[in-house]
Amino acid sequence: MYKDVAVKEYLDQLAARLSVPGGGSAAAFCAAMAAALASMVINFTLGNPKYAKNEIILQEALSKTEYLRKEFLRLVDLDAVAYKSKNVRDAVNVPFMVARLCFEGIKICPLLIKQGNLKLVSDVAVAAVLFEAGFVSSCFNIEINLSSLDDKKFSRVVNAEMKKKSRVVRKIRAQTEERVGKIIRG
Numbered sequence: 001m002y003k004d005v006a007v008k009e010y011l012d013q014l015a016a017r018l019s020v021p022g023g024g025s026a027a028a029f030c031a032a033m034a035a036a037l038a039s040m041v042i043n044f045t046l047g048n049p050k051y052a053k054n055e056i057i058l059q060e061a062l063s064k065t066e067y068l069r070k071e072f073l074r075l076v077d078l079d080a081v082a083y084k085s086k087n088v089r090d091a092v093n094v095p096f097m098v099a100r101l102c103f104e105g106i107k108i109c110p111l112l113i114k115q116g117n118l119k120l121v122s123d124v125a126v127a128a129v130l131f132e133a134g135f136v137s138s139c140f141n142i143e144i145n146l147s148s149l150d151d152k153k154f155s156r157v158v159n160a161e162m163k164k165k166s167r168v169v170r171k172i173r174a175q176t177e178e179r180v181g182k183i184i185r186g
Contacts (some may be wrong), residue, residue: 002029002080003073024079024091024141028098031105031134033070037127038065038108044118047184054115058114061108068105072098088149095141102135103165109176113183121183129178136171 002010012030014021015073042062045051049170051058075098082090113121137163146155 002076012152020080020083021076022083023137024083024098025076026097027095027134027137027141028072028075028079030130031098031102032069032076034102034130034134035065035072035105037123037130037151038105038112039069040156041112041116041120041123041127044120045115047079048117051115057111058115061111065105065108066103071101075101088145091145092142092149092158095132095138095145096162099135099138099142099162099165102131102138103169106131106135106172106176107171109172110179113176113179118183121180125176125180128173132173133167135166139166 002013005013010021014026039062040183042058042065046055046058046062053160065129077096080096082094106128109124109131112124116124142158142162146158149155
């Protein structure tokens with residue numbers, strides 16, 4: 001269970017000549033860090049009188065980012081289980097779940113730019129970049145595993161969904177970088 005080991009131990013195992021953890025697990029870990037950063041921004045905003053009018057929507061966002069963080073950590077381990085099982089469908093489904101959750105996570109970033117603590121706006125940009133990295137990484141894992149799966153209909157459906165979501169993820173990340181850059185530079 002990688003979610004319960006120290007980061008150093010996880011990274012040592014990731015760097016070692018071992019079949020797991022691998023890229024899928026790393027993508028989920030990257031996404032977990034994105035969700036954690038989003039939660040941090042919200043936690044530093046909640047209770048601040050300057051942002052009191054945003055309290056309800058930020059509480060909802062915090063519930064979502066915390067759910068995502070826990071799911072991503074679960075998927076860090078689930079990816080290793082899927083790889084070891086040699087079940088190609090599972091090897092597709094785990095990164096597919098990671099990508100879908102990254103898609104949901106990155107959609108929180110514009111809200112945090114508008115309603116979050118501006119002193120942490122650079123952390124919102126980092127979260128967006130990490131959500132995109134988790135998404136793109138998962139897409140590579142989906143693609144390589146789909147090539148081993150003899151189910152053309154399923155492959156078409158998954159590829160179409162990822163292609164559509166990829167455009168949105170890239171757009172949100174680019175807009176987040178642009179908006180954060182303007183805030184930082186004045």
